[in-house]
Amino acid sequence: MSPGAAGKPLAPQSVLFLCGMNAIRSPMAEALARQILPSRVFLASAGLRAGERDPFVDAVLDEKGLSLGERQPQSIEELADTNFDLIITLSPEAHHRALDMTRTIAADVEYWPTMDPTVVSGTRDQIIAAYRDVRDRLAASIAQRFET
Numbered sequence: 001m002s003p004g005a006a007g008k009p010l011a012p013q014s015v016l017f018l019c020g021m022n023a024i025r026s027p028m029a030e031a032l033a034r035q036i037l038p039s040r041v042f043l044a045s046a047g048l049r050a051g052e053r054d055p056f057v058d059a060v061l062d063e064k065g066l067s068l069g070e071r072q073p074q075s076i077e078e079l080a081d082t083n084f085d086l087i088i089t090l091s092p093e094a095h096h097r098a099l100d101m102t103r104t105i106a107a108d109v110e111y112w113p114t115m116d117p118t119v120v121s122g123t124r125d126q127i128i129a130a131y132r133d134v135r136d137r138l139a140a141s142i143a144q145r146f147e148t
Contacts (some may be wrong), residue, residue, distance in 0.1 A: 009126055012085035012108075012145065014042040018098055019090040022073040024131075025114050026090055029138045031066045037146060044084070050075040056117070056131045064135070083107070088145075090114040092100055095114025112141050 015037075017029040026045035033043050036066045061067060076082065082101065087109045088096035095111045102109055120130035121140065 011038075012041065014084045014086070015044075016079075016084040017043075017045040017048070018087055018088065018094040019045075019078065019114070020047055020093055020116075021049050022047030023051030023054045023076065024057055024117060025070055025138070026094075027071065027073065028061065028090065029090065031061055031068055032064075032135070032139045033146075035064075036142060037068060039129075041109055042084075044079060046074050046076040046079050048076060048094060048129065050078065053119075056128060059128060060064045060131045061136045063132070064139075068095060082115050086110065090111055091116070110145075112138075114138065 015033065017033070018027040019026040022045055030043050030045035033041075041095065053072060058068065076097070084107050085106055087098040087101070087107050089098045089109060089111050091114070095109070097108075098109045101107070114126075115134060116128070117127070117134050118128035120127055130145060
């Protein structure tokens, strides 16, 4: 994004959140961004592969009054359009893919390393705490990046 007034980046018109399977991090980021960004900003999320919908994502989004609705995980190949102003990657493999994509499209790419909460084991409370942590870190990153 080219800088606007006071050197701040201009708000993108379209943002893609990209991760491995579009089951946890990227749909969570998309839902959080929808809550705070103007409706004129086109938002989407995808994965390198389509995963399965994760019920813990629904649970932690519901705690904030958010929902994915009927949305199901989708792969990047399933997107109708891959022309985005900004691609925010949430995993190393997604970041490499986004950099490859920018060989043929003009898009800024930002890497936000985000833990995969499925690596946490233990009780349900410990697992849901990991999902909450991811949700809250994504919310903070989105608020900081877009200065809301």
